[in-house]
Amino acid sequence: MPESLQPVSPDLPAGVSGIGAAPGREALRMFVRNKAAIFGVFLLTSMLILSFIVPLFFDRDPGARVGGPHVSPGSEGGGLMGTDNLGRDIWTIVIYGGAATLKIAAGASAMIIFVGLSLGALAGYYGGWVDSLLMRITEFFQVLPGLLFAIVVVALFEPSYWTITFAIGSISWPQLMRLTRAEFLRIKNLEYVKAARAIGASDLRIITRVILPNALPTLIVSATLIMGAAIVIEAGLAFLGLGDPGSLSWGFAIGRAREFFTTNWWAVTFPGMAIFLTVLGLSLVGDGLQDAYNPKLRGR
Amino acid sequence: MTETKPLLSVRGLTVTFDDFVAVDGLSFDLHEGQTLAIVGESGSGKSVTALSIMRLVTLGTRAKIADGELLFRTPDGSVIDLVTQPEAVLRDIRGNEISMIFQEPLTSLNPVYTVGNQVAEAVMLHQGLHRKAANERALEMFDRVRIPEAARRLKEYPHQMSGGMRQRVMIAMALSCDPTVLIADEPTTALDVTIQAQILGLMRQLQDETDAAVMIITHDMGVVAEVADDVVVMNRSKLVESGSVFDIFERPQEPYTQALLASVPKLGSMAGTTKPARFDLVDFQ
Numbered sequence: 001m002p003e004s005l006q007p008v009s010p011d012l013p014a015g016v017s018g019i020g021a022a023p024g025r026e027a028l029r030m031f032v033r034n035k036a037a038i039f040g041v042f043l044l045t046s047m048l049i050l051s052f053i054v055p056l057f058f059d060r061d062p063g064a065r066v067g068g069p070h071v072s073p074g075s076e077g078g079g080l081m082g083t084d085n086l087g088r089d090i091w092t093i094v095i096y097g098g099a100a101t102l103k104i105a106a107g108a109s110a111m112i113i114f115v116g117l118s119l120g121a122l123a124g125y126y127g128g129w130v131d132s133l134l135m136r137i138t139e140f141f142q143v144l145p146g147l148l149f150a151i152v153v154v155a156l157f158e159p160s161y162w163t164i165t166f167a168i169g170s171i172s173w174p175q176l177m178r179l180t181r182a183e184f185l186r187i188k189n190l191e192y193v194k195a196a197r198a199i200g201a202s203d204l205r206i207i208t209r210v211i212l213p214n215a216l217p218t219l220i221v222s223a224t225l226i227m228g229a230a231i232v233i234e235a236g237l238a239f240l241g242l243g244d245p246g247s248l249s250w251g252f253a254i255g256r257a258r259e260f261f262t263t264n265w266w267a268v269t270f271p272g273m274a275i276f277l278t279v280l281g282l283s284l285v286g287d288g289l290q291d292a293y294n295p296k297l298r299g300r
Numbered sequence: 301m302t303e304t305k306p307l308l309s310v311r312g313l314t315v316t317f318d319d320f321v322a323v324d325g326l327s328f329d330l331h332e333g334q335t336l337a338i339v340g341e342s343g344s345g346k347s348v349t350a351l352s353i354m355r356l357v358t359l360g361t362r363a364k365i366a367d368g369e370l371l372f373r374t375p376d377g378s379v380i381d382l383v384t385q386p387e388a389v390l391r392d393i394r395g396n397e398i399s400m401i402f403q404e405p406l407t408s409l410n411p412v413y414t415v416g417n418q419v420a421e422a423v424m425l426h427q428g429l430h431r432k433a434a435n436e437r438a439l440e441m442f443d444r445v446r447i448p449e450a451a452r453r454l455k456e457y458p459h460q461m462s463g464g465m466r467q468r469v470m471i472a473m474a475l476s477c478d479p480t481v482l483i484a485d486e487p488t489t490a491l492d493v494t495i496q497a498q499i500l501g502l503m504r505q506l507q508d509e510t511d512a513a514v515m516i517i518t519h520d521m522g523v524v525a526e527v528a529d530d531v532v533v534m535n536r537s538k539l540v541e542s543g544s545v546f547d548i549f550e551r552p553q554e555p556y557t558q559a560l561l562a563s564v565p566k567l568g569s570m571a572g573t574t575k576p577a578r579f580d581l582v583d584f585q
Contacts, residue, residue, distance in 0.1 A: 024412075191408040198354055198402075199395030199422045199473060209421075213412045 030292035037288020043281030051098025062096040062248055063088065070264045082266040084257055090270050093253050097271060100247035101231060104165055108230040111169030112176055113223055120180025121207050125188055138174045146171040147236055154242045161244055168233050172226060179222050183215035217293035224286035228279040235275050250275050305373060306331050307513050308481055313368035315348050315357060322348045324537040330481065335514045337524045340534035346517045350483045354400055355382055355390050375480060396426040399474035403486040405467035409458035415469045416454025419476055426477045441472035445502060464495035475506060484516045488523060500526050521564045533557050
């Protein structure tokens with residue numbers, strides 16, 4: 001029997017697969033079968049372990065000199081990834097930079113998700129003048145050139161964890177707000193929302209317990225990609241010298257080493273690889289979630 | 301039965317969508333234990349009437365209750381006008397004293413929660429019960445609407461159930477707080493004929509058990525004949541004729557009612573013909 005004629009899920013008896021399962025469990029099953037998504041999860045967990053767990057067993061100062069300047073990786077005194085212009089170990093910088101980068105990305109994403117979800121939910125649910133007002137505000141932020149605005153915000157204030165997080169958060173929420181609004185507009189007119197109202201549910205209850213759980217799959221996908229974008233924006237800011245000098249993020253490490261890029265490629269490349277792998281992991285997970293929740297979009 | 305004071309008295313209800321009058325001066329009474337059918341063609345204002353009684357018609361639309369009173373007798377005996385009540389009072393009434401079943405059982409349950417959860421939520425909302433007591437109540441309601449294997453079914457998601465079962469869940473949800481008025485907006489239209497008969501039978505039984513007043517909206521004369529005590533015929537936003545089901549079927553007074561009844565095909569009336577019959581278009585302006 002050719003392989004293509006085998007049952008789709010030979011490991012599951014009839015009636016257990018597909019329609020039998022709860023919506024969340026079915027999506028999880030789809031996700032686990034997606035090799036790219038699992039690779040994304042692997043990348044992300046590796047980066048998280050590297051950034052938050054490895055430093056616990058690795059008592060070193062990323063600012064300390066360990067050898068001569070510009071020692072190439074693998075050579076005498078160069079360690080795993082070489083040293084930069086001041087003789088600091090790049091491997092240590094990469095490991096300690098992860099926490100700084102990911103904390104900013106997480107903080108900014110939390111802000112984006114909070115602002116985007118609440119404004120989008122209000123605009124979509126209430127419509128009318130609430131919608132018009134919130135949409136004008138959103139459009140205002142949307143037409144601002146994002147990175148430029150973030151640069152201005154960070155440059156005006158001292159570059160610190162909070163200003164950078166705020167700057168990234170304030171330019172990226174409109175996209176999620178519009179998506180949330182669109183989902184609420186779609187779902188609020190469905191029968192089960194009407195039915196919820198007919199059993200006496202309040203507006204707050206309908207927004208949080210009836211509509212939001214149904215919009216969540218779409219929003220989770222979007223939030224994953226937003227987190228990737230936040231890391232890239234942070235790297236951009238830090239590269240331009242607007243990183244928090246107190247915490248050496250990956251972007252900051254790249255920015256610091258860019259003058260020596262032609263002779264000392266490793267000081268730029270390894271932190272860059274770390275960013276690349278993290279964002280790739282997030283994108284693969286995001287795509288995997290999208291496929292899992294909406295198999296119709298597959299292969300698009 | 302009509303000697304008792306009405307539970308719900310609709311007086312001169314007028315609902316407008318901008319310039320369009322969707323319901324025009326409609327009046328009728330609904331009594332305890334009575335089943336009232338509102339019949340009429342599509343767009344005659346039946347559903348708008350139902351949504352107006354729930355005060356849900358103005359949400360997300362440009363509809364306005366322009367005139368009239370919706371006098372509702374609360375369980376403590378006082379009579380309130382639903383048109384003038386604030387939203388907070390209406391929320392207490394919805395689902396608790398006046399419940400509604402919708403036309404589409406396939407889409408009126410939330411796909412992300414189990415059906416048992418949804419019935420329990422309705423109970424918790426109004427009766428202040430804890431999760432455990434609410435779950436027990438949900439199980440009891442599932443038994444009452446004759447869902448087989450109720451305990452197992454409680455844990456299922458809507459997409460795992462058939463249309464008929466889902467409509468039973470909707471009925472269980474609507475009746476979970478023992479409402480005095482149940483509004484059913486075409487409860488059987490989306491179901492096939494055998495399931496229709498089951499659901500209608502179930503509604504009858506439940507009404508006998510609870511003594512609730514039922515207002516059933518339909519365009520199906522078969523449904524009317526099956527369940528209704530009294531009938532209100534609507535056409536073009538207005539009340540055409542009302543009366544007991546026997547009067548309406550035996551001695552329809554208005555030409556529109558006569559035409560509506562005549563439009564119901566009779567089994568065997570087409571025997572021997574090969575082409576569809578022409579339907580006489582009548583205009584009652």
